Amino acid sequence: MSGAPVRTTCPYCGVGCGVLATRTGDRAMTIAGDPDHPANRGRLCSKGTHLGETVGLAGRLLHPMIGDRRAGWDKALDLVARRFRETIARHGPDSVAFYVSGQLLTEDYYVANKLMKGFIGSANIDTNSRLCMSSAVAGHLRAFGEDVVSASYDDLDEADLFILVGSNTAWCHPIVYQRIQAAREKRGAKLVVIDPRRTETCEDADLHLPIRPGSDVALMNGLLAHCRRAGLIDQVFVDASLSIPEGFWDVIGQGGDPWSVARTCDVAPEALLRFYELFAAHPRTVTLFSQGINQALRGTDQVNAIINLHLATGRIGKPGAAPFSITGQPNAMGGREVGGLASTLAAHMGFAPDEVARVGRFWSAPAVATKPGLKAVDMFRAIGEGRIKALWVMATNPAVSMPDAGRVRDALATCPFVVVSDVMADTDTGRFAHVRLPAAAWAEKDGTVTNSERRISRQRPVLAAPGEAKPDWWIVKEVAARMGWASAFGYDRPADIYREHARLSAYENDGTRLFALPRHGAIGNPAYEAMEPMRWLDRPFADGRFPTPDGRARLVPVAQAPLPEPLRDWPLTLNTGRYRDQWHTMTRTGLSPKLARHRAEPLVEINPDDAARLGLRDGDIARVATPQGDSLFRVAMSEGQRRGEIFTPIHWTDRQSTGGRTGLLPRPLTDPHSGQPGFKSTPARLEKVAVEWRAFLILREAAGRAGLPPVLWATQVTVAGGTLYELAGAGDAVALDGWLPAGARIEASDPARGTRRVAVIVEDRLAAALFLTRTGELPGRDWLIAQLDAPQVAPTLLAGRPPGAMPDRGPVVCVCFDIGLRTIAAAIAEQRLADVGAIGKAIGAGTNCGSCRPALARILADVGRTEETIHAAG
Ligand SMILES: Nc1nc2c(c(=O)[nH]1)N[C@H]1C(S)=C(S)[C@@H](COP(=O)(O)OP(=O)(O)OC[C@H]3O[C@@H](n4cnc5c(=O)[nH]c(N)nc54)[C@H](O)[C@@H]3O)O[C@H]1N2
Ligand SMILES: Nc1nc2c(c(=O)[nH]1)N[C@H]1C(S)=C(S)[C@@H](COP(=O)(O)OP(=O)(O)OC[C@H]3O[C@@H](n4cnc5c(=O)[nH]c(N)nc54)[C@H](O)[C@@H]3O)O[C@H]1N2
Ligand code: SF4
Ligand SMILES: [Mo]
16 A cells, blocks of 8 residues: 655644655555755654654544534534624624644634634634744844744854754754754854753753753843953944844843853853853854743743844844744744734734735725734633633643643633534543534645744645544634635635735735745645745845834843742742653654653652752652642652752643643743743742552553543553553552453562562453552563563563563663663673764664764763763772
8 A cells, every 4th residue: 555755744843844754554654754855854853753653543533523422514513603603793703712723734724814813803813822932923023023033944054153042952853953963063063052951952062051040131131241342243234234222232231240140140150151252252153042932921032132142243144143933833933924823913914004904905804803812821811701702722732731721721611612623532622622623634634834944845645534534724614604704715725725825925015024925826736736845035134124114123122030039838940841752732642652662751850959858759759739730740850950940841631641730830921022921930849749659550452441540640651552551659559450451360469568460361462461569669661561562471471571681771762773771871881882973883772863862972971970980989
């Protein structure tokens, strides 16, 4: 059944890598990087590499559902249209809302935006990009006059200095990180990482500044003031291209001398001066930033502090020099281009009367929205207060990902009518839906996405949509037609929508809007089908002109806000973010056994000193509490955490865990300019939870199992051939017996030592294994998981390890080639391997997707340190 490779685009991060997907079976494909795609030139990270493991039908929503009952499309669409129509008729257009996503295709997004803003007549459509990029958007608007990302990936190949601020690039934009590393290897470019945590991105950096959270403005302003003193302001560029408000330099200088700045940022003055020297020495600087900057209560000011620095020193619009907002989702940028945020109208236009009139003319729309709509946090507040009475959620999981998600759940529960379009049947948000609509998933979709560097690429279908799943654009246009606007939404294919979107971008556009696709307004269907990845603007601002009324960019006087002191009841600061091998709420990456191996549980990372103070040990279960809510996590010691700060991942939901739900914890407070929540710093406390036993359970067939074992702590991940549950609890553990399938049991218990080991054998093969201990250690999981696939039962099953003295490989580091930590450390020591490349040559680790290369660098350093110690001791 193998066909020709389909050229498509990875559906995860905003790097936007080209993928070659070759169908190999009914729901199976092989994946390779597209060597001709300019974003990745053939490379893929771990998530892209293992896309093939996520295209099965497990968990898919295959039919429209009204409540728990399957319904035909006609009935479901009629119901959605009728309820929206009735709500609007009774309570006005602002009583309904759409909450959409940077994971929609541009075509889907365009249709949803047009329906809400042009025809329903409200701007109550906001997107999860509000939680992601909106501070960057607001910063761009303030500085440049238009939301234009000012760098391209080509700049990575030409820069001499990379500054990564608030970005765990090695994990979250791995191919950008690999391009940075390539530039360093080739040209000796320098790398500075600014992040309160020591992440794997810092592993190999020339300098890591572990600044106090929220002190980025002080740092950047301090550097800009230093540049002024050192004569590094580009006066020619300033005179020709910038507008500087009165008093600007006074505000910038407020932080004082470098020693005061170092104190504010809580970093060593020598490290700060080294940063300033590196900046001074390398005019070709690219500063990449993401959520450590955007997701803050002063996110927009932080963005402008970075842009100010680049503008005033003339480091913009030139090869290898620019500030670079790297986008999170695959189509965060496409959403901005269609105007999918409640604060923008369409095609980089806002709500000025001439813009409203122009968009109305173009759409022949009856009721174009004349003012911005509610931003995500306000939107859910309005739902909770009963002001919004009908909501349609598309391609996002707000019951998990919104701040104060408990309150969001309450709002969803009281909303009279909730529609959820998703690819999966059971999501935390879907549980609140009156109507669930089955959307076509990545491998089935057809349309375009725009990546961080403004490059539009095609996503092309590889498989047919299963069951009754339909593309998001089709679902929206069918509802629009049923609301009475059939002719304005008469699209037959994505190309129809793309052409209209392109024509709107160029409509009455004399060059004042940089976003324009004039040549695509009449693109034919075959040309759209064959479209090569293309950037809509090659080098922004190369001519020193900006899309403001006077053509000048603006320096924005931003001052460091006072930094919060620890509170008595909430003495810690909770920082939240991502794991390398999971994507958001795990609805898709959670299906991949390989990806689950990197981190199988949600951890709370804590500095060992804080842990000691709180009486916590590695592996304990602890409760993270904030004024908004609390959740349980496994404790992990991390020297990379600053004292007083803890970190939890955003990925776990009610589906995979009884704890680990980070979304319940952050405050619903937002940046005043962008409305973006401050996800990165929530006052919190941490307390130990009494646990009397720990266990794990491996099940061959867990698919039919709903929920999780009813114990204090339970998390679940997909593994090859089954499911792995990590468990902990107090009292007896009899509840777990109900989770063991029928079959022949072999059991070994030692009540004195508090251990219990049970294996269930069905038809000569391992069907389940339960290992529990009250005081001791549990064996590694990998070998036991592999026994699910073994044709016969190993005699040493209950020992949890193979017969004979096969060495334990340790936790898997290289998921592509299945290579463990101990194997790598042994190879380094025995074969005297000196760098990551040598490890690859010797044992293959890190030579496929490369995502584990920062981890390999750390193991190298650790082995080196151990050897030095042995040397010194000997
Ligand atoms: N593996 C993986 N990759 C992804 C995603 C995923 O879910 N998984 N999601 C994608 C999406 S949508 C996004 S938005 C991106 C996000 O990509 P990133 O922004 O790189 O990821 P985060 O882990 O959210 O946060 C980045 C870093 O900001 C730091 N930080 C916190 N507070 C501060 C501060 O005050 N100052 C500074 N300078 N830094 C601070 C955190 O410690 C953290 O290491 O990733 C994309 N890529
Ligand atoms: N505490 C904290 N919270 C955060 C963040 C943080 O750093 N800290 N980061 C925030 C950021 S930057 C982001 S981007 C958000 C992400 O948060 P979400 O957008 O809520 O996360 P996803 O899991 O990506 O949700 C996408 C949903 O759409 C479904 N889906 C996938 N493809 C399609 C499709 O083609 N069509 C349809 N209709 N559905 C589809 C998936 O199954 C899934 O249910 O989380 C935000 N929340
Ligand atoms: S870096 Fe990884 S997740 Fe991001 S687009 Fe490329 S392959 Fe996909
Ligand atoms: Mo994001």
